[in-house]
Amino acid sequence: MKRIGLLGCGSIGTQIAIAIDTGIIPAKLTHIFDEDKEKSVSLASKLKNKPEIVENVHLLSSNPVDLVVEAASQDAVSDNALSILQNRKDLVIMSSGALLDESVFEIISDACKELKKTVYLPSGAISGIDAIKSVKNELDSVVLTTTKHPNSLKGAKFFDDFKINLDEINEPSTIFEGTASEAVRLFPKNINVSALLSISGLGSHETIVKIIADPNTTKNTHEITARGKFGQITTKIENVPDSDNPRTSRLAILSAIETIRSICTSDIKIGT
Amino acid sequence: MKRIGLLGCGSIGTQIAIAIDTGIIPAKLTHIFDEDKEKSVSLASKLKNKPEIVENVHLLSSNPVDLVVEAASQDAVSDNALSILQNRKDLVIMSSGALLDESVFEIISDACKELKKTVYLPSGAISGIDAIKSVKNELDSVVLTTTKHPNSLKGAKFFDDFKINLDEINEPSTIFEGTASEAVRLFPKNINVSALLSISGLGSHETIVKIIADPNTTKNTHEITARGKFGQITTKIENVPDSDNPRTSRLAILSAIETIRSICTSDIKIGT
Numbered sequence: 376m377k378r379i380g381l382l383g384c385g386s387i388g389t390q391i392a393i394a395i396d397t398g399i400i401p402a403k404l405t406h407i408f409d410e411d412k413e414k415s416v417s418l419a420s421k422l423k424n425k426p427e428i429v430e431n432v433h434l435l436s437s438n439p440v441d442l443v444v445e446a447a448s449q450d451a452v453s454d455n456a457l458s459i460l461q462n463r464k465d466l467v468i469m470s471s472g473a474l475l476d477e478s479v480f481e482i483i484s485d486a487c488k489e490l491k492k493t494v495y496l497p498s499g500a501i502s503g504i505d506a507i508k509s510v511k512n513e514l515d516s517v518v519l520t521t522t523k524h525p526n527s528l529k530g531a532k533f534f535d536d537f538k539i540n541l542d543e544i545n546e547p548s549t550i551f552e553g554t555a556s557e558a559v560r561l562f563p564k565n566i567n568v569s570a571l572l573s574i575s576g577l578g579s580h581e582t583i584v585k586i587i588a589d590p591n592t593t594k595n596t597h598e599i600t601a602r603g604k605f606g607q608i609t610t611k612i613e614n615v616p617d618s619d620n621p622r623t624s625r626l627a628i629l630s631a632i633e634t635i636r637s638i639c640t641s642d643i644k645i646g647t
Numbered sequence: 648m649k650r651i652g653l654l655g656c657g658s659i660g661t662q663i664a665i666a667i668d669t670g671i672i673p674a675k676l677t678h679i680f681d682e683d684k685e686k687s688v689s690l691a692s693k694l695k696n697k698p699e700i701v702e703n704v705h706l707l708s709s710n711p712v713d714l715v716v717e718a719a720s721q722d723a724v725s726d727n728a729l730s731i732l733q734n735r736k737d738l739v740i741m742s743s744g745a746l747l748d749e750s751v752f753e754i755i756s757d758a759c760k761e762l763k764k765t766v767y768l769p770s771g772a773i774s775g776i777d778a779i780k781s782v783k784n785e786l787d788s789v790v791l792t793t794t795k796h797p798n799s800l801k802g803a804k805f806f807d808d809f810k811i812n813l814d815e816i817n818e819p820s821t822i823f824e825g826t827a828s829e830a831v832r833l834f835p836k837n838i839n840v841s842a843l844l845s846i847s848g849l850g851s852h853e854t855i856v857k858i859i860a861d862p863n864t865t866k867n868t869h870e871i872t873a874r875g876k877f878g879q880i881t882t883k884i885e886n887v888p889d890s891d892n893p894r895t896s897r898l899a900i901l902s903a904i905e906t907i908r909s910i911c912t913s914d915i916k917i918g919t
Contacts, residue, residue, distance in 0.1 A: 474915070484915050491913045498777040502880050504918035506774030509902040575917045594878060605897045606866060608774050610882040625877045630781040630919040637919075641763045643746070643756050645847045646776035647902040647909075647918075 377402045377639045380435035380464070381426070382455070383447030384409035384418040386620035387469060387628060391444060394632045396422045402442075402639040408435050409447070436462035444635060449473035449566075456494070460486040467495045467635055472566035475559060475579050497634040499571050500624035501597045503610030505647040508575040513603040517576045518583045519555070521565055522547065522596040525588040533561035547589040558584035564622065568597055576601065595624055649674045649911045652707035652736070653698070654727070655719030656681035656690040658892035659741060659900055663716060666904045668694045674714075674911040680707050681719070708734035716907060721745035721838075728766070732758040739767045739907055744838035747831060747851050769906040771843050772896035773869045775882035777919040780847040785875040789848045790855045791827070793837055794819065794868040797860040805833035819861040830856035836894070840869055848873065867896055 379395060379402050381388050388409070395404045404426045409415045415428045429435055432451070436443050436459040443459045444467045445451055452473035459466050460483070474480045474496070487494055498504040507517070525541035528534075528550070534541075539550055551558065555569040556579040565586065573579040598611040614624035637644055651667060651674050653660055660681070667676045676698045681687045687700045701707055704723070708715050708731040715731045716739045717723055724745035731738050732755070746752045746768070759766055770776040779789070797813035800806075800822070806813075811822055823830065827841040828851040837858070845851040870883040886896030909916055 480915075487914045488912075493913055494915045496915060496917050498781070498919040502778030503774040503882050505770040505777045506882075506884060506898060506902065508917050509770070509898060509905040511905075513897075513901070571917070574915075604887065605901065606885040606887040608882070608884050610775050610778075610880070612778060612880050613878045615876065615878040625785075626778060626781060629785070629877065630778065633781040633783075634919045640760075641765055642759045643752075643766045643768060643846075645768050645780050645843070647770040647906045 377441040378405045378439065379403065380406040380438065380440035380443045382408055382432060382435055382443055382445045382451055384414040385446065387623060387631065388446035389418050389421065390619070390628050391446060391631060391635065392418055392422060396424055400632060400636045400639055402635070405440055406435050406438050408432050433458065436464045440464060442467065442638060445469055453479050456483050457486055460490050460492045463490060463492060465493045465495070465638070467497070467631070467638070469497065469631060470567065471496045471499065471574065472559060472570040474574055475556070475570045495634055495638060496571060496574070497630040499567050499630055500595065500612065500614050500627040501568055501572060501599060501610070502612050503599055503608055504571065504575050506608050507572070507599070507601050509647055510601070510603055510605045511576060513605050514577050514601055515603045516583070517572065517581070517599065517601045518585065519569060519572055520585040520587065520598040521568065522587040522589050522592060524592055525590055527564070527595065528562070528586070528588055531562045531564065541588060544588050544590055547587055547591070549585055549587050551584070551586040553584060555579040555582040555584050558586065562586060572599060649713040650677045650711065651675065652678040652710065652712035652715045654680055654704060654707055654715055654717045654723055656686040657718065659895060659903065660718035661690050661693065662891070662900050663718060663903060663907065664690055664694060668696055672904060672908045672911055674907070677712055678707050678710050680704050705730065708736045712736060714739065714910060717741055725751050728755050729758055732762050732764045735762060735764060737765045737767070737910070739769070739903070739910070741769070741903060742839065743768045743771065743846065744831060744842040746846055747828070747842045767906055767910060768843060768846070769902040771839050771902055772867065772884065772886050772899040773840055773844060773871060773882070774884050775871055775880055776843065776847050778880050779844070779871070779873050781919055782873070782875055782877045783848060785877050786849050786873055787875045788855070789844065789853070789871065789873045790857065791841060791844055792857040792859060792870040793840065794859040794861050794864060796864055797862055799836070799867065800834070800858070800860055803834045803836065813860060816860050816862055819859050819863070821857055821859050823856070823858040825856060827851040827854040827856050830858065834858060844871060
C-alpha cells in the first residue's frame with residue numbers, strides 16, 4: 376500500500392486526506408505539513424488513522440513516503456517540486472498554475488526524466504483533457520469560455536484598470552477575451568483551469584480565454600472548443616461549487632481523488 | 648526503454664507500430680503477432696527497426712516484453728488478457744467492448760490486483776472520460792448521442808428487425824434509443840465507444856445511447872451528457888475519419904498513441 380505525504384491541509388487537502396482515511400483511496404497517509412500548523416492539527420483531529428505532523432516541507436519527502444500530494448499553493452510547487460523529485464518521490468500537483476512558468480515546467484519535466492519519477496496533474500474542474508492532449512500536435516485553436524456570477528469575479532486584478540461595475544451587470548456579458556497568459560495574470564481565481572488547458576494543448580500564448588459574467592447563474596461553467604485536422608472537440612462543464620469551499624468546484628476535488636486513487640491501485644485504468 | 652509486444656497488425660496496430668518506430672512513442676517494438684501472418688510480414692516491412700514476428704499469441708507475452716498492446720479483436724482480449732497478465736505484462740486494450748462481458752471484466756480486474764499489473768483503456772473516439780470517471784459515484788444519468796451518415800450504419804444487426812431504408816433518409820433522424828447494452832448488440836460498429844463510456848460511468852444497463860442517421864454529415868459525432876450532484880458535463884467530438892481506415896476516427900488512434908506514450912515516459916502526466 377502506497378504511503379502518502381500531504382503538503383497543504385486546507386479545504387482540498389482535507390478532502391483528499393479524508394478520502395484516504397475512509398478507504399476511497401487505498402493508501403496510507405503517513406505525513407502531513409502546512410505552513411499554518413493549526414491547519415495540520417485540525418486535519419489530523421478529523422482522521423481515524425493519525426498521520427505524523429512534520430515541522431517543515433522537506434521532512435515530507437525525506438521520510439519514507441511513495442507519493443507527495445501538493446494542495447497548497449503555486450509557491451509551494453515552485454519552491455519544493457524539484458527537491459521532492461530529487462528525494463525520489465512521485466508528486467501530484469493541484470496548483471498547476473505554477474507550471475505556466477516555463478522555467479519551472481522545464482526543471483520539473485527534466486527532473487522527472489532524469490530521476491524516473493512522475494508528476495501528475497489532475498484534470499481539475501474541466502473535462503476533455505484526455506482528448507485534447509491526444510490531438511496536441513494537430514490543434515489549430517483552443518478557446519476556453521468561463522462563465523461565473525459577477526460576485527465570483529470581484530477583486531480580480533483586471534478591475535484595477537477596467538472600471539466595470541459588476542453590480543450593474545444584469546445580463547450575461549463578456550468582460551474579457553485574450554490569451555490564457557493574460558487571463559491568468561488578470562483573473563488569478565481562473566489560474567488552474569487556464570493553466571492545465573494551456574499545458575495540455577497549445578500553451579498559454581496561443582490558448583484563448585473568454586470570461587463572461589452572468590448574474591443569473593449559480594454555477595461555474597467552463598466550455599472548451601478545440602479545432603484541428605482531427606475534427607472538433609467541444610466540452611462544457613457546469614460545476615456546482617463545493618459545499619465546504621464555494622471557491623472550488625466539486626469536480627476539481629473529485630478529479631484529484633480519482634487521480635490519486637488510480638496511482639495507488641493496480642487495476643483497469645480507464646481513459647487516456 | 649520499455650519493450651512492447653503488439654497483438655494485431657491491422658490498420659490501428661500498424662499506426663501504433665509506426666509511432667514507436669518513428670520515436671513518437673519512446674519504446675522498442677520487439678515482437679508482433681497477427682492471426683494473419685501476411686499482415687505481420689507487411690507491417691514489419693514498413694518499419695526501420697524490425698520486430699520479431701512470433702508464431703502464436705502466447706509467445707508475445709512469454710518473451711521479455713514489458714507491455715502488450717492489443718489492437719486485434721474482442722475475442723483476442725477474452726482469450727488472451729488473463730494469460731498476458733499472468734505472464735506479468737501490462738496490457739493496453741483497444742477492443743474495450745470485450746470488457747462489457749462482466750465475467751471478462753471481473754477476471755481481468757482481479758488479475759490486475761492480484762498480479763500487480765495494469766490494464767489501460769484509451770479514451771478512444773470520445774472526450775471527457777477524465778471527468779466522467781471522476782464523478783462516477785455521483786452520476787444520475789449518462790446519455791451518448793452518436794450521429795453518423797446513414798451509409799456508416801448499413802449492415803447493422805438492428806436492421807434485421809427494423810425495416811428502415813437508410814437510403815431514403817433525407818434529414819437527421821433518430822433511429823435508435825436504448826441502453827448501451829442493447830446498442831452494442833444491435834450496432835457492433837459503435838461498440839468501443841459505448842463500452843468505454845459504460846465502464847467509466849453507470850454501466851451498460853444504465854447508460855443510454857441514441858443513434859442518429861444524418862445524410863448531411865461527413866463526420867462521426869459523439870455527444871455525451873452526464874448529470875449528477877456535481878453539476879453537468881457535456882462533451883461533443885466531431886471526428887474526421889482516419890484517412891487510412893475510414894471506419895476508425897483519427898482521435899481513436901491518437902488517443903491510443905498518447906496512452907502508450909504516457910506509459911513509456913517518466914514525465915509530467917497531464918489529466919486525470
